[in-house]
Amino acid sequence: MVVYDPEQLLVQAKQSNRVALAKLLSIVERGGSRARELAKLTWGHGGDTYVVGITGAPGAGKSTLTDGLISQVRSRSREVAIIAVDPTSPFSGGAILGDRVRMQEHATDSGVFIRSMATRGHLGGLALAVPDAVRVLSAVKFPYVFIETVGVGQVEVEVIGAADTVTVVLTPGWGDAVQVNKAGLMEVADLFIINKADRAGARETRRDIELMLEMSTFEGWIPPIIETVATEGKGMGEVFEAIESHREYLERSGMGQKRRKSRILEELTRIVRAEANRKVDQMMSDPWFSPKIAKLINGEIDPYSLASELLKVEGG
Numbered sequence: 308m309v310v311y312d313p314e315q316l317l318v319q320a321k322q323s324n325r326v327a328l329a330k331l332l333s334i335v336e337r338g339g340s341r342a343r344e345l346a347k348l349t350w351g352h353g354g355d356t357y358v359v360g361i362t363g364a365p366g367a368g369k370s371t372l373t374d375g376l377i378s379q380v381r382s383r384s385r386e387v388a389i390i391a392v393d394p395t396s397p398f399s400g401g402a403i404l405g406d407r408v409r410m411q412e413h414a415t416d417s418g419v420f421i422r423s424m425a426t427r428g429h430l431g432g433l434a435l436a437v438p439d440a441v442r443v444l445s446a447v448k449f450p451y452v453f454i455e456t457v458g459v460g461q462v463e464v465e466v467i468g469a470a471d472t473v474t475v476v477l478t479p480g481w482g483d484a485v486q487v488n489k490a491g492l493m494e495v496a497d498l499f500i501i502n503k504a505d506r507a508g509a510r511e512t513r514r515d516i517e518l519m520l521e522m523s524t525f526e527g528w529i530p531p532i533i534e535t536v537a538t539e540g541k542g543m544g545e546v547f548e549a550i551e552s553h554r555e556y557l558e559r560s561g562m563g564q565k566r567r568k569s570r571i572l573e574e575l576t577r578i579v580r581a582e583a584n585r586k587v588d589q590m591m592s593d594p595w596f597s598p599k600i601a602k603l604i605n606g607e608i609d610p611y612s613l614a615s616e617l618l619k620v621e622g623g
């Protein structure tokens with residue numbers, strides 16, 4: 308029998324049933340009432356999951372790095388789940404296909420769960436779907452979750468907000484650091500990686516990052532800059548140790564708690580906004596609205612007054 312009930316699926320997923328887990332993440336992606344039910348079941352029921360975000364320009368080597376970090380986690384006999392976010396093309400992107408092939412080494416390892424994710428119908432988009440997905444993985448007690456986001460932009464910055472440690476990947480060459488800065492990633496980065504350090508220009512990129520860091524203000528934690536050659540596994544141990552150091556810093560300083568709180572508030576704000584948007588759409592398609600539109604067009608009422616009227620009606 309096919310099970311679609313979130314509660315039953317969650318019980319199965321907790322017993323290491325990966326098919327059930329994959330179904331739960333599909334529920335998250337689709338959104339709607341089942342996703343809400345699932346959110347109720349997972350809220351406050353997470354384990355001690357540490358979330359690492361890996362972001363940066365397309366082709367910077369995020370997947371190769373993620374692969375290296377998976378090996379670091381596995382060599383410590385811990386389990387890890389990976390969410391590869393594709394904000395544009397649900398399941399059709401070459402990048403995702405590439406990720407699958409690249410991470411094949413881990414495909415048969417039951418301690419590694421890899422999932423690509425797109426929004427489909429989730430109200431509020433990826434910025435809400437990803438935290439929901441993380442909570443499912445946390446309820447299933449993965450000690451580590453890695454989120455890889457393709458590209459650099461507003462969506463990524465929002466998505467990466469779900470991470471405890473944000474890792475920004477750059478490559479040697481002019482302009483990368485500038486792009487990162489433009490995208491607003493400078494403020495959210497906890498760790499910089501200069502990958503492809505086998506190529507010329509790593510020193511210049513380091514200098515660019517340092518210059519930008521000097522212009523920013525930091526309390527307590529200054530993001531380290533680590534050079535890696537992900538294809539050769541070089542620097543992976545150092546990256547993992549830096550992540551662990553950042554984790555210790557968050558716990559020691561109380562910043563982790565503070566971040567968690569502001570993250571929850573941000574999420575709530577997003578949910579309220581998404582709900583409000585949905586209500587507005589509903590109102591606009593209500594039959595009550597058509598004669599009002601005629602009045603508006605005929606100049607009998609101005610749009611601000613009509614908006615107030617609409618909101619009053621809705622508010623009851």
Ligand SMILES: Nc1nc2c(ncn2[C@@H]2O[C@H](COP(=O)(O)OP(=O)(O)OP(=O)(O)O)[C@@H](O)[C@H]2O)c(=O)[nH]1
Pocket residue numbers: 364365366367368369370371372402405457458502503504505506535536537538539
């Ligand atoms: N020379 C060199 N090439 C690398 C290194 N790391 C990754 N690459 C290559 O760079 C290309 C892109 O690597 P990916 O890991 O797919 O990069 P990505 O950032 O995940 O790419 P998207 O997900 O498509 O944005 C691949 O051909 C890798 O083999 C490195 O350290 N040195």
Ligand SMILES: [Mg+2]
Pocket residue numbers: 369370371402406455457
């Ligand atoms: Mg990738």
